[in-house]
Amino acid sequence: MKIFREGLKQELKSMKQDMEELPKDQRKSSMRVKKQYLDRDQHERVSLFSKPLDKKFSLQFHAVFEPILLIGLCRKDSFLRN
Numbered sequence: 001m002k003i004f005r006e007g008l009k010q011e012l013k014s015m016k017q018d019m020e021e022l023p024k025d026q027r028k029s030s031m032r033v034k035k036q037y038l039d040r041d042q043h044e045r046v047s048l049f050s051k052p053l054d055k056k057f058s059l060q061f062h063a064v065f066e067p068i069l070l071i072g073l074c075r076k077d078s079f080l081r082n
Helices: 001-019 024-081
Strands: none
Touching: 001 024
16 A cells, blocks of 8 residues: 555656646646646545455454454343343
């Protein structure tokens, strides 16, 4: 995940360097348009990258904690019966 985020930061830096090569009067409008495009593109890529990770985490979380919760509920029931 860290490498992925670093790649996104590098793209932004590269875009800014490209903008510095434009004439000063064109930079502001071009920068705004390119930044909006880059933000949308990066947001979509982050979403595509993180969805499988979120799903995997959720499955692992439930696999670990559901048995623990069930054991705790069983112990609570047996404690209340006594």
